[in-house]
Amino acid sequence: MGMEDVVVLNGYRAIKEALVDYKDAFSSRPSVYLLNLVSGFGKDIALSKFNQAYLEKRRFAVSALKTLGMRMGPGSVEEHIREEARQLCIKLSEQGDGHPRDIADNLTVSVANIICSMVFGKRYGYDDEKFVELTKIIHKLLSQFEHGSSQLMTVFPFLRFVPGVNSANRILVECINKVHEFLRQEIIKHRETLDNENPRDFIDLILTELQTQEQTDCFTEENIVWIIQNMFFAGMETTANTLRWGLLYMVLCPEEQQKVHAELDSVLGTDHDVPTLAHRSQLPYTEATIMEIQRIRLVAPLNAPHAATEDTTFRGYDIPAGMQVLTNLWSAHMDPEYWPDPETFDPRRFLDSDGKVVSRPDSYLPFSAGRRVCLGEQLAKMELFLLFSSLLKHFTLKLPEGVAAPSADDCMGLSPPTVNMCVTRR
Numbered sequence: 298m299g300m301e302d303v304v305v306l307n308g309y310r311a312i313k314e315a316l317v318d319y320k321d322a323f324s325s326r327p328s329v330y331l332l333n334l335v336s337g338f339g340k341d342i343a344l345s346k347f348n349q350a351y352l353e354k355r356r357f358a359v360s361a362l363k364t365l366g367m368r369m370g371p372g373s374v375e376e377h378i379r380e381e382a383r384q385l386c387i388k389l390s391e392q393g394d395g396h397p398r399d400i401a402d403n404l405t406v407s408v409a410n411i412i413c414s415m416v417f418g419k420r421y422g423y424d425d426e427k428f429v430e431l432t433k434i435i436h437k438l439l440s441q442f443e444h445g446s447s448q449l450m451t452v453f454p455f456l457r458f459v460p461g462v463n464s465a466n467r468i469l470v471e472c473i474n475k476v477h478e479f480l481r482q483e484i485i486k487h488r489e490t491l492d493n494e495n496p497r498d499f500i501d502l503i504l505t506e507l508q509t510q511e512q513t514d515c516f517t518e519e520n521i522v523w524i525i526q527n528m529f530f531a532g533m534e535t536t537a538n539t540l541r542w543g544l545l546y547m548v549l550c551p552e553e554q555q556k557v558h559a560e561l562d563s564v565l566g567t568d569h570d571v572p573t574l575a576h577r578s579q580l581p582y583t584e585a586t587i588m589e590i591q592r593i594r595l596v597a598p599l600n601a602p603h604a605a606t607e608d609t610t611f612r613g614y615d616i617p618a619g620m621q622v623l624t625n626l627w628s629a630h631m632d633p634e635y636w637p638d639p640e641t642f643d644p645r646r647f648l649d650s651d652g653k654v655v656s657r658p659d660s661y662l663p664f665s666a667g668r669r670v671c672l673g674e675q676l677a678k679m680e681l682f683l684l685f686s687s688l689l690k691h692f693t694l695k696l697p698e699g700v701a702a703p704s705a706d707d708c709m710g711l712s713p714p715t716v717n718m719c720v721t722r723r
């Protein structure tokens with residue numbers, strides 16, 4: 298690819314073998330200029346090379362998310378998400394019934410606010426200027442990666458010195474500086490009120506960890522802002538875009554939407570509140586629908602890039618240390634051997650003969666697998682279930698009368714097409 302050799306793995310077996318069976322050999326990240334730029338040259342988790350520092354940062358983040366996730370009752374992650382689901386439904390109702398509109402921004406704001414609740418210990422009002430600005434900057438930053446200029450620079454890094462072509466470079470630096478300014482202000486406020494015995498949120502946990510751990514070069518003050526940034530960059534657009542794809546498929550397949558409505562009505566009845574996680578096991582069709590959304594339009598079709606940690610012989614090929622390895626997750630999700638008629642949206646694929654959700658289907662890797670598997674997977678699954686089921690419980694989604702159905706094939710990858718849909722209170 299451009300000036301670099303890249304290995305591309307297609308098909309479930311090869312991908313699983315590389316990510317799981319050869320996990321020590323392929324768990325690093327490649328040295329790609331733009332990725333280095335947005336990760337402070339590996340000071341974060343997601344784009345850090347595979348080394349001791351990475352392991353320590355990841356161990357901390359997994360344990361912090363688990364600590365926060367285990368809290369029960371008010372202040373629990375579930376309650377944060379349910380509160381956001383309620384606010385989202387209120388916001389959509391306030392915007393009026395039935396007229397065509399694009400609700401993508403509403404979804405992004407909700408998902409961003411869930412991360413804010415976990416990381417900063419508070420949510421922001423939908424009209425809070427600083428918060429809206431933060432979500433816009435993150436969106437702008439991440440969308441740079443879909444632009445031609447970025448892709449060119451990834452392939453030909455010397456282009457970052459060419460004026461005009463290097464606009465993505467400039468925009469990324471500007472956006473990162475703004476995000477860091479926002480995060481630093483929150484970190485300062487947390488430091489002033491920190492109680493090591495009672496960490497309130499992710500920032501408190503990270504500050505406490507740094508004060509109490511033996512000082513190592515692996516995990517230092519410098520990493521804080523980059524690790525927090527990861528929670529937003531890795532967790533925001535992925536979740537919001539999955540929801541956007543989900544709502545688009547509900548509009549394109551009204552008969553599937555009806556089945557989800559029927560299941561939600563039969564289990565939740567006339568209760569006006571948003572569902573809880575306890576309802577999940579009683580809503581297999583809804584759960585299977587979410588899984589099918591993540592199968593048919595996974596938001597990271599080529600996964601995050603991996604790289605060989607050492608010289609490795611894989612399936613008879615010699616792969617030198619550092620070489621980029623792309624795992625085509627799309628190919629696993631579209632393989633007719635595992636998914637008959639793979640282009641058809643059919644949630645029943647994820648149900649067994651008793652109507653129960655199949656727990657770990659083969660060739661299904663929306664969060665990847667192995668050492669670098671998404672560390673927000675559990676959080677993302679909670680968000681997808683609670684937000685999707687709340688939206689479908691309260692609203693019917695339709696295309697405006699006389700408007701041709703948009704194609705779900707027009708784009709592949711992170712962002713679904715922009716669709717104006719009629720959102721009507723049920």
Ligand code: HEM
Nearest residue numbers: 343528531532535536539597601664665669671672673677
């Ligand atoms: C629907 C939502 C999500 C999807 C589909 C998704 C998917 C992925 C994928 C495919 C990877 C790359 C794995 C690899 O390199 O093999 C990844 C990594 C990661 N994700 Fe997620 N993700 C989602 C939500 C989240 C959330 C909510 C968070 C945290 C708040 C998060 C945090 C991360 C981090 C930190 C990594 C890097 C892991 C590492 O390199 O060790 N993700 N995710």
